[in-house]
Every structure is written in structure tokens, then in C-alpha cells.
Amino acid sequence: MPKQFIDFGAVKAAVSFQQVLDHYGFTAQMRSTRNGDGLEGPCPIHEGTSQDTFKVTLSKNCWFCHNSSCKCGGNHLDFVAKMENCNAHEAALKIDEWFNLGLAGKADSSPQRRDGAPKSSAPSAQQQPMPRQGFNGTSSPAAESKVVEEPQEEPGENVPLSFKLENLKTDHTYFTERGLTPETVAEFGLGFCAKGTMSGRIVIPIHNKGGELVGYGGRWPGQPPEERPKYKLPMGFKKSAEVFNLDRAQMEEKGLPLIVVEGFFDVMKLWQQGFHRVVSIMGSSLSPKQEELLLEASAERSGILLMFDEDEAGRIGREKALVRLARRIFVRVVPLPQEGAQPDHLTENELHALLD
Numbered sequence: 562m563p564k565q566f567i568d569f570g571a572v573k574a575a576v577s578f579q580q581v582l583d584h585y586g587f588t589a590q591m592r593s594t595r596n597g598d599g600l601e602g603p604c605p606i607h608e609g610t611s612q613d614t615f616k617v618t619l620s621k622n623c624w625f626c627h628n629s630s631c632k633c634g635g636n637h638l639d640f641v642a643k644m645e646n647c648n649a650h651e652a653a654l655k656i657d658e659w660f661n662l663g664l665a666g667k668a669d670s671s672p673q674r675r676d677g678a679p680k681s682s683a684p685s686a687q688q689q690p691m692p693r694q695g696f697n698g699t700s701s702p703a704a705e706s707k708v709v710e711e712p713q714e715e716p717g718e719n720v721p722l723s724f725k726l727e728n729l730k731t732d733h734t735y736f737t738e739r740g741l742t743p744e745t746v747a748e749f750g751l752g753f754c755a756k757g758t759m760s761g762r763i764v765i766p767i768h769n770k771g772g773e774l775v776g777y778g779g780r781w782p783g784q785p786p787e788e789r790p791k792y793k794l795p796m797g798f799k800k801s802a803e804v805f806n807l808d809r810a811q812m813e814e815k816g817l818p819l820i821v822v823e824g825f826f827d828v829m830k831l832w833q834q835g836f837h838r839v840v841s842i843m844g845s846s847l848s849p850k851q852e853e854l855l856l857e858a859s860a861e862r863s864g865i866l867l868m869f870d871e872d873e874a875g876r877i878g879r880e881k882a883l884v885r886l887a888r889r890i891f892v893r894v895v896p897l898p899q900e901g902a903q904p905d906h907l908t909e910n911e912l913h914a915l916l917d
């Protein structure tokens with residue numbers, strides 16, 4: 562059967578999550594949450610019995626399941642895809658059929674259906690596709706307290722650097738200790754810096770999504786002396802405005818999920834193992850600006866994969882990121898095999914087992 566075009570946005574706008582749940586007959590087994598906008602109940606995807614693992618936000622048409630057998634969430638299209646064990650395209654066609662929407666094959670570019678029988682009524686105002694919410698100006702959890710001079714006219718933007726650190730030592734033993742090959746060191750432009758504010762540190766160039774150099778992360782090679790932090794960022798650098806490696810990752814095949822990790826080394830190690838669609842939010846809390854950047858670089862059908870450190874901060878961070886991202890795209894959490902694990906310490910086999 563030739564692949565029939567269907568507009569995901571139109572399908573999502575025409576049918577609410579509530580209607581999808583009703584279609585499956587699940588509404589009865591779920592209970593409303595306090596604010597009236599949520600439903601929770603046993604998860605129909607992994608068929609669990611626990612009464613509160615599966616949560617739905619009706620106004621946002623989104624869901625997620627906390628249980629370790631799912632650990633994922635998304636919109637109602639993603640839900641049908643999970644339930645029917647099919648891709649988002651097939652899920653959209655199923656919804657179209659179930660609700661008699663008549664959207665299949667309808668598009669400006671493919672005007673096959675000219676039978677003059679529009680079955681779908683115009684979506685009501687409240688069911689319009691959700692506009693991408695812009696940066697709403699609320700302070701992010703990752704707000705930089707050390708910023709002294711905030712340029713008023715460009716809040717949240719990092720200005721591209723007018724210089725580049727030179728004479729970096731690229732054969733430092735720390736690279737071997739972290740398991741990075743000379744090719745990876747060269748690809749990411751790493752080096753040991755002997756002079757200036759980053760002196761004594763391994764510097765990691767940070768580019769904005771357009772590929773412009775906007776700062777350097779400085780990692781102390783090994784355990785730093787007590788008074789020094791492990792990582793140093795330039796004065797005034799807004800970490801929450803950038804996603805590390807986004808410039809490279811977005812050039813990769815969009816059919817693969819965008820893997821989001823916490824640290825620079827996680828990115829570099831995964832990249833070295835062949836996972837090139839990988840980015841870091843430079844910490845465990847996702848800022849609103851980073852959320853936008855991740856969505857821009859993601860493809861709806863392949864979604865986002867969160868692979869944070871398996872520790873308290875990582876678990877809290879990924880849970881929050883999951884809840885926020887799941888309103889807008891398919892997102893999956895990949896918990897790591899043991900407490901304290903972080904992606905850059907996983908072997909190639911372990912990574913493939915988790916990500917393939």
C-alpha cells in the first residue's frame with residue numbers, strides 16, 4: 562500500500578486525548594486529579610495494575626507513564642502508536658478512521674481527494690494545534706547566579722566569541738583517562754589550556770545552534786583542589802541558553818531520536834561510539850530555552866530520549882524534563898543499569914543494549 566499522506570497536526574487538533582481514551586474504554590478505570598485537568602490510572606500500555614503510574618493532562622493532550630517498563634510519554638498520537646504497536650503515521654491513519662475525520666490523503670501538496678465531502682468539521686478553538694510556546698521569561702532552574710552584567714536588550718543570549726583559544730595541548734593524559742580517542746579530541750576541539758582564565762583546565766568549545774563559538778567549558782583534569790570547581794564556565798555565560806553539540810547533532814539523520822544527556826563527556830563518549838544524534842543540557846535541569854532548542858532539532862516520529870545520570874539529581878531532572886517535553890513530543894527515558902552510572906562510563910555493548 563502506498564504511504565498515504567496525513568497531517569499529524571490536523572489529526573491531533575481534531576481529536577482530544579479524552580476521545581481517544583473513550584475510544585479504548587479506558588476513561589472509566591481512571592480517576593480525576595485534584596485540579597480537574599488530569600486523569601490517572603493503571604497504565605494500559607504496559608498493562609500495569611498500579612493506580613497512579615499513568616498520568617494524563619487533558620488540556621495539553623499529553624500523557625506519561627512513570628513505570629520502569631514504560632518510562633515514556635507524549636501526545637495522543639504517540640499513545641495510539643504505543644497501544645497499537647505501530648509508528649506515528651499509522652497511528653494517525655487509525656485515528657482518522659476511528660473518528661471518521663477524512664483527513665487521510667488531504668494536503669496542499671497531494672490534492673487526490675476532491676470528492677467534495679469534507680467529513681471533518683473545523684476544529685474548535687480550544688482544539689487548535691498547540692502553538693509552540695516561546696520562552697516565557699520565567700527564570701529557569703539553571704539561571705546563572707554568578708552573572709554580573711546582564712545585557713538588558715538580549716536576555717538569555719550568548720554573544721559569539723571574537724577570539725578562539727590557541728596553543729591548546731591535545732595530547733593530555735586526561736583524554737586517555739576519560740577514554741577519548743585523538744579523533745574525538747580533534748572533532749570537539751578539546752585541549753589543555755595553560756594560560757588565561759581557563760589555565761590548568763581542559764577546555765571544551767561550546768557552539769550555539771548555528772555553529773558559532775559562544776564559550777568554553779573548563780574541566781579540571783581529575784579531582785580539583787578543594788577550593789576549585791570541577792567545571793568552570795566563562796563569566797556571564799548563559800548555560801541555560803545553549804544545548805551542547807546541537808549544531809552537529811541536528812545535521813544528523815532525523816529518523817533517529819535525539820539523545821539528551823547531562824554532560825560534555827557523555828556527549829563526546831556517545832559520539833565516539835557512533836551515536837551522533839546526542840546533545841547535552843550541561844546539567845540536569847532543562848531550561849525553557851533549551852526545551853525549545855531540543856524541539857526544533859527533533860523529528861516528531863523519532864522523538865527525544867533522555868539519558869541522564871542515575872543519581873538523585875539526574876532522576877529529578879529527567880522526570881521534570883519528561884513531564885515538560887511529553888506535552889509536545891514523544892519522549893522516552895532510558896534509566897541506566899546501576900546506581901551512580903553515567904552515560905560516558907557505559908561500554909559500547911551496554912549503550913547498544915539501551916539505545917538500539
Ligand SMILES: [Zn+2]
Nearest residue numbers: 604607626631
Ligand atoms: Zn506504562
